[in-house]
Amino acid sequence: MTASIITVSSIANATIDCNGTINTVYVTNTGDVTTVSSWNNKYNRICNVNQEWESVSPDTCSVWYSLTQAAKLNQTPVRMQYANETSCELIPNYGFASAPSYLMLK
Numbered sequence: 001m002t003a004s005i006i007t008v009s010s011i012a013n014a015t016i017d018c019n020g021t022i023n024t025v026y027v028t029n030t031g032d033v034t035t036v037s038s039w040n041n042k043y044n045r046i047c048n049v050n051q052e053w054e055s056v057s058p059d060t061c062s063v064w065y066s067l068t069q070a071a072k073l074n075q076t077p078v079r080m081q082y083a084n085e086t087s088c089e090l091i092p093n094y095g096f097a098s099a100p101s102y103l104m105l106k
Helices: 058-074
Strands: 014-020 022-027 032-037 043-048 078-085 102-105
Touching: 022 058, 032 058, 043 058, 058 078, 058 102
Parallel strands: none
Antiparallel strands: 014 078, 022 032, 032 043, 078 102
């Protein structure tokens, strides 16, 4: 009788903290709040001020929009936490990104 051992290797998505500055922030005509940050230099939707998106309410999004504007104007460092991402640099563009779990001014 022989035994076989099969190993499976994969990169699991995890919770990550992304730290840096907000380089750009804007709101689309549909309410998407989009930022460009120093940790990945891509346009990433973080929420929508008109409707819930990825469990982020419009009320929370409005606060996040205000915080990102303040961070951009004052070049205040921020931290955004993401679940189910592998690295800050590899967060996908625009609406393909997952929503942050939180946004913190540092």
